[in-house]
Amino acid sequence: MEFGFTREEEAFRGEILGFLDQHRGVDGYFHRGTDTADGVRRVYRALGARGWLSLSWPSEFGGAGLPPAYEFLLWDELAYARVARPPMGPGLVAKALMTHGTAEQRGRFLDNLARGRTAFCLGYSEPDAGSDLAAVRTRARREGSEYVVDGAKCWTSNAHWSDYIWLLCRTGTPQSRSRGLSVLIVPLDSPGVHVSPIPTLDGGRLNEVRFDGVRVPSADRVGAENEGWQVVSSALAVERHVQFPPKRLRRDLQDLVDWTESAGLADDPLVRRRLSELAVRVAEVEALALALLGEVTSGQPSAVPAAHHKLAGTLLAQDIARAAAEFDSPEALVSGTDVEFMWRQAILETIGGGTSEVMRGLIARQEFGLAG
Structure with missing residues (x-):
């Protein structure tokens, strides 16, 4: 191999x-x-x-x-x-x-x-649906050659500077789950679209995007009506290998090593042991990333390898950031320092693109056949 x-x-x-x-x-x-x-x-x-x-x-x-x-x-x-x-x-x-x-x-x-x-930004998550996309409630009602969209998306990255939103919305009955979803392309300057900031833990910004009677031509629906689940699923399958680049973690670890040197901690044997443990886990995530890349390249199903990679990588991002506080350095708790920022930022990584709980559930169902 x-x-x-x-x-x-x-x-x-x-x-x-x-x-x-x-x-x-x-x-x-x-x-x-x-x-x-x-x-x-x-x-x-x-x-x-x-x-x-x-x-x-x-x-x-x-x-x-x-x-x-x-x-x-x-x-x-x-x-x-x-x-x-x-x-x-x-x-x-x-x-x-x-x-x-x-x-x-x-x-x-x-x-x-x-x-x-x-x-483009992605209009998937909603206040009452979270990561359960089959529970999407944003409604697109057909009126002649147009859809009229009402509802809201939240935690939307980059909606404040994107041109369009790739909108997953419900065109079927409220009970239709994944069988009643469609994808619409909606210009973010359309009348009735309102973008509001959601401040994040790391000082950045996500967004709430509300739709109040927004009219979208049916020609801007992607795929057949009520087949949006297939559209979003197939697109995600070919993008998993780039969604959490492992070298981000290698940079996190290098920044932590550099910080321990500047803080005078680099010669502490407990610090060196912890850094070594983290280095091994970085190599593990890199191996998972290459295994995922191999699955995508060969056209094999990649949902489970992607979940393993995302779960391991985002949890490790938290542990690398947490290590500075474990070394008993006050700087790790001072707002505005690089190591304190990394801790706040790393928490968000375990949420975006599917929470750790969602990743574990996917692995349990698809790899081990567990119900739930």
Whole structure:
């Protein structure tokens, strides 16, 4: 079994590092609010100009047709540099449009997504549904050639600077669960759309997005009516390998090591032992990430490997951040310091993209056949 990258892929990593030399000042990996939005969008446009937002797109849609490893390397290195996370538009949205979209939709969006000119956010979670997407209540009622949308989404990343929301809404009966959902593309400047900030524990911003009688042309529905579950599920399946880059953890650990040295703790044998334990776990998460990449590359079902990787990685992010407090340093509890920020930020990682409880439930049901 091969766990490394090809010579061509490693050469591409070198190109990425050269690109990052021009963009290391963009601190956009952590969503600290609107102050990073302009820098992140500049990075996306620069990536788009190189064709790097469409690396794995099929050539028939204007992509490079490269294996998923190229995407993995790109976002892994951008995570280590703290520059930016993968945008939803060229990833999940574009790949769903390739499979489920109309020719008109693909013509309208794909080129701008590939060039980093158009930004999407995901309208999935709701106040009363949380991570249970089958319980979505935001309602899209059909009136002739339009839908009228009422409801609310919450904890929506980047809605305050995105152009469109990829909206999962209910077009079936209230009891229809996953069988009554549809996906609509909604411009965020539409009449009746209201975006409000939700402050986060790390000082950043998520959003509530409310829909009050928002009219959306039925031509902007992706896939058939009431088949939105298939649209979001298939798109997620091809994006799992880039959603939690493991090099983010290697950077977290390196920052912790650097901090112990500056705090005069590096020679403490208990500190060194704890750092060694964390280093082993970082290597474990990297191995899980490569195993997941292998499943995605071979076209195998990847939901369970992705859940293992996400669960292990986000819990480790918390443990790396918590270690500074375990070393009895007051700085770890002082607001505004880097180590204190990392603790607050790491907590959010166990929630975004599916909570740890959801990941454990998925593993229990699909890998071990447990009911619940």
